[in-house]
Amino acid sequence: MDDLVILTEYGLYCPQADLFIDPWKAVKKAIITHGHSDHARSGSENYLCHHQSIPILKSRLGNIAVQGLEYKETFTINGVTISLHPAGHVVGSAQVRLEYKGEVWVISGDYKTQPDGICEPFEPVTCHTFITESTFGLPFFQWQTQSVVMQQIQQWWKKNQSEGISSVLFAYSLGKAQRILANLDNSLGPIIVHGATHAMNEACRRSGIVLPQTYRVSELPNASWCKGALVIAPSSAAGSPWLKRFEPYRTAVASGWMAMRGARRWQAADRGFVLSDHADWHGLNLAIQATGAEQVLVTHGYTDLFSRWLCEQGLKSSVLKTQFRGEQVNEPETEITEV
Ligand SMILES: [Zn+2]
Ligand SMILES: [Zn+2]
Structure with missing residues (x-):
């Protein structure tokens, strides 16, 4: 079975459905996991996201062509069944589930496992391959409630x-x-x-x-x-x-x-x-366990260390070198200046 998601110069791509997930260059069809600027970039022809992300994307990217989905609502392109699931990261944030001929891949985007009282809490989705971030993927990072x-x-x-x-x-x-x-x-x-x-x-x-x-x-x-x-x-x-x-x-x-x-x-x-919208060390590990995935691909953060740790736990794991940045002290996405 061919990989359901591959890395291209435009970003994460599902060849079977011919669409990109959080592409960093302009493409025809983009699924956007959430509104942070390293995941939601301008220039693409068609956007698809959770409906709560639409006002955020429009505020940041202008008048784009965008279609909204409910969580767990499914649609099919070229035999690939696609749905969005709560990522618990920010308002409207979603994991993307792709299923093709019985094979299931989930792209988490950014996520946190602690409920925040604002966005729909993270829900683990059973899959064969889980694509995770690892912004705070060191045992040192443990959040308080x-x-x-x-x-x-x-x-x-x-x-x-x-x-x-x-x-x-x-x-x-x-x-x-x-x-x-x-x-x-x-x-x-x-x-x-x-x-x-x-x-x-x-x-x-x-x-x-x-x-x-x-x-x-x-x-x-x-x-x-x-x-x-x-x-x-x-x-x-x-x-x-x-x-x-x-x-x-x-x-x-x-x-x-x-x-x-x-x-x-x-x-x-x-x-x-100490407040983050990303999972801490335990959150990452629990989330990965809960998916039951046998393969875990790591996109951003402490990717090499975290991927090696997963291999030591008996999982198949490697790094996907994406352009996502994870949390930064200096927020990259504030174009609005005030005097
Ligand atoms: Zn984010
Ligand atoms: Zn990110």
Whole structure:
């Protein structure tokens, strides 16, 4: 049996169905696992994704030709049955299941196994070959439960506020921003968002996600609202003139990389909160086990180490050298600048 997914210069390709998954070059037919910029790129003729990803893709890629699917809804091209399944990564994120003549391959995209209260939780899909990421594929990475991290953020905000200081939290505008918003007690004061964060919040709201009220700077009744507020912005806003109005403020970064001591001092941020939309070491291993796959291909992150580990566990595993990037402290996808 030929491979159901192969690596080409355009990206991951299913030859039997003649379509690409998260291609990095323009193609005719692209299935998009989720809206992060290393997975959803512009220029393709036709896009297919989970319907909750549509407003996100349109916000980022403009007026594209895109068709939405429900999770588990199936369709068939050239004998290949295709469906999307929850990846638990960000709103609308999906794993892609391909079945051809009894052979099943699943491309996970990015995923996390911890439920976040915002997106549909990860569901393992039984398959022969599983294509996984390994952004945090080292035993060192072990996440605390979300409620613990949210409490840390809440206390940080409260303490800053009691001192008359604003709290500037740098977080990915798609994923972490909504997760923080939905799980924080906003009775403490106004939550102000950067334009890039606002654009993703609005896209998620259009997909039916309920988020607490947030304000853009232009919507504030007066400047005093900035004092003691929580400000959510992409890390690209660090040190920008836009932040001046919140002075005095303290900064924090929410990222899985904050688990590393060096990263904690990233750009002299005052705090680091360990929060990721990717699976930790146990999450990756449990997810892979749950698929029952005999072959696991690793796309991005600690690919060589993680693939070797899987081989030691008796699985057939190798690395697929893709252009996906995984989580970065500096979010790559914020074109929106504000002054
Ligand atoms: Zn992602
Ligand atoms: Zn990724």
